[in-house]
Amino acid sequence: MSERNRTVPRVGMVGGGQLSRMTHQAGIGLGVDFSVLAAGPAESAALVCGDVVLGDDRGLDDVLAFAKANDVVTFDHEHVPEPVLRAVEEAGGLLRPGRGALRFAQDKLRMRTRMTELGAPSPRWRAVTTLDHVAGFAEEGGGWPVVLKAARGGYDGKGVWIVDGAEQAREVVDRAAAEEVPLLVEERVDFSRELAVQVARSPHGQVAVYPVVETVQRGGICHEVIAPAPGLSETKAVRAQQLAIEVAQALDVTGMLAVELFETADDVVVNELAMRPHNSGHWSIEGARTSQFEQHLRAVLNLPLGSPRTNAPYTVMANVLGGEDPEVYRRYLHVMAEDPEVKVHFYGKDVRPGRKIGHVTVMGEDHRNLLERARDAATYLSSTRVPPASVGG
Numbered sequence: 001m002s003e004r005n006r007t008v009p010r011v012g013m014v015g016g017g018q019l020s021r022m023t024h025q026a027g028i029g030l031g032v033d034f035s036v037l038a039a040g041p042a043e044s045a046a047l048v049c050g051d052v053v054l055g056d057d058r059g060l061d062d063v064l065a066f067a068k069a070n071d072v073v074t075f076d077h078e079h080v081p082e083p084v085l086r087a088v089e090e091a092g093g094l095l096r097p098g099r100g101a102l103r104f105a106q107d108k109l110r111m112r113t114r115m116t117e118l119g120a121p122s123p124r125w126r127a128v129t130t131l132d133h134v135a136g137f138a139e140e141g142g143g144w145p146v147v148l149k150a151a152r153g154g155y156d157g158k159g160v161w162i163v164d165g166a167e168q169a170r171e172v173v174d175r176a177a178a179e180e181v182p183l184l185v186e187e188r189v190d191f192s193r194e195l196a197v198q199v200a201r202s203p204h205g206q207v208a209v210y211p212v213v214e215t216v217q218r219g220g221i222c223h224e225v226i227a228p229a230p231g232l233s234e235t236k237a238v239r240a241q242q243l244a245i246e247v248a249q250a251l252d253v254t255g256m257l258a259v260e261l262f263e264t265a266d267d268v269v270v271n272e273l274a275m276r277p278h279n280s281g282h283w284s285i286e287g288a289r290t291s292q293f294e295q296h297l298r299a300v301l302n303l304p305l306g307s308p309r310t311n312a313p314y315t316v317m318a319n320v321l322g323g324e325d326p327e328v329y330r331r332y333l334h335v336m337a338e339d340p341e342v343k344v345h346f347y348g349k350d351v352r353p354g355r356k357i358g359h360v361t362v363m364g365e366d367h368r369n370l371l372e373r374a375r376d377a378a379t380y381l382s383s384t385r386v387p388p389a390s391v392g393g
Contacts, residue, residue, distance in 0.1 A: 008032050009301055012070030014057050016043030018347040018356070019076035019277045019293075022285070024049045026293035032301065037066045045076075047348040060084045067093035074255055074300045075276055078105045079153070096203070096254040096300040097275045104251050105275045109151045109184055118250055120243060121269045123147075123186040129177070134169045137185045148172045151182040160220060162188065189269055191262035195229055196280035198258050199244040200295040200305050207248060208295065208305040209241045210288065215260070215280050221356070224374065225317040227283045227310065230367045232263070240268045247273070256281070256296045279319070279356075284308075286343050286361050287315030312363035316370040318378035320344075320358040322351040328358075328381060335360070335377045342377045 009032055013020045016038025024045055027034035037053045038046040046052045053069070055062030057077075063084050067073045072094045085099040095102075104111045115122045124141060128134050128148075138146050148169065150159035159181075163169045176183045194217055199209040211228035228237070244259045247270075251257075258278035262269040281292035290298075290306025298305050328351060332344055339362070346358035360377045362370050 009071045010035065010069070011297060011300065012037065012053075012066055012073045013045070013076055014063060014066065014073060014080060015076035016040070016045040016052070016057070017076050018044045018349070020045035021048055021347060022282075022291075022345075023076070023277060023293045023296060026291060027297055030294065030297055032297065035066075035070055037062065042350075044347045044349055058084065060087055064088055064091060064093070067091070067095070072096055072300050074296065075102070078102060078275070082106065098252070098254065101251045101253045102275060105273050107151050108149055108272075109182060111273055112184060112186075114251065115247075115270055118246070120247065121267050123189050123269060123271075125184055125186040127151075128173070128183050128185045131166060131170050131173050134163075134173060134185050135166055141187050145188050147186045147188050149184050149186065150176065151184055153181070158220070189262045189264065189271075191264050191269070193229075193263050194271070195232070195240060195261040195263050195268060196225075196258055196278070197240045197244045197261065198256055198278060198281045198284075198292060199241070199248050200256050200292075200299045200308075201245075201248040201253050202299045202305060203254050203302045205249070206305050207245050208290075208308045209245055210281065210284065210292070210308040211310060212237045212240045212261075213280055213283065221319070221321070221354075222279045223319055223321075223378075224371065225280050225283050226367050226371060227287055227315045227317075230314070236263065236268055243268065243270070255299045256292055282345070282359050283315040283317040283361055285345070287311055287317075287363055313365045314367040314370055315361060315363045316367060316374040317359055317361045318371075318374035319356050320346075320360060320378050320381045322349075322353055322355040322357045323382045324353060325383070326351040331381045331383065335380060338380075339373055339377060342373060344377070344381070 012035045014037045016036050020036050021044045024034050035051040036045045036049045037057050058080050067088045112125050126137050138144050145162050145164045148161045161172045194215045196215050197212045201207045213225050213227040214229035215222050216224040248257045256277050258274040260272040277292045277296050284291045289309045343361045349357045362374050364370050
């Protein structure tokens, strides 16, 4: 829809968060024009991107105008309403992924229905509107606890409730009814750990799948990622990768698709989908031949995809969460001095307790040692202790 003649394509990313920030960095190397639609000038990507459009990244007028100024539009979140996406496509805007694919990342009821149709391994689930529905589901499956999920709008553990009985369930059902939020209930899967696998898919159907990774979740937030997942059998690894490819093809995904999984005794089970770069793939900036951010741009531009091969036997990523002390930069110096092989990425965000403000990555041969080093660095950067001022001047 772009009205300007250029020798390189112009990609617009809706949303000004850290995913846009890191995608912008990848776009510099590719030499493509990159623009961000951000809600405010202090958002992560808006602080570094040279072409920032300020506006409502979920509103029709601003998203439509943004699409007209770009050759292709992609997303760093799934929260643009479906009517807005439909209007952009009807006006001739090129969305990648398109509305038909995004609806499965936006709505868990649609996602679960489609996974069931595809025969993908999934938890037992049901759409619910009343407490009796939830209680009946629990009784049929052998009792409590069960997992209640908001069908739309949840992320980083928000919109997910593990309920141990009817009284807890009643609170969630009543709140959802008052807020007119559709709910589904799922069995609580008996899993040994959480995994994720990413696949890139281009418009002409080329795919590139990354190694299956282990994700460590606490409080609904991803804290650490180990790539590849240590001790995962080849059978399960291939099963997870094939499943990701099949889902990407069946849903007509363009760009990156992250499939979050539970590992059970004899299989892998689909938990969530995300159609964009994903926290479980941040390790790939240093750890893969082609980062997930460059790969996403290659895919949405219909360029040949890059190699997803790893650069080391293991790469560990740990998220940095904000603490009480906002003086993060002073901690940066100490982490660099303590372990020069640790790579530190900050997102330019104001520090708030529990907020993702960056991540660290370290590569090597012993994943246990790498995990300890990544945890030490991330913990220190998140610490409430004031560091000394001697190192680094």
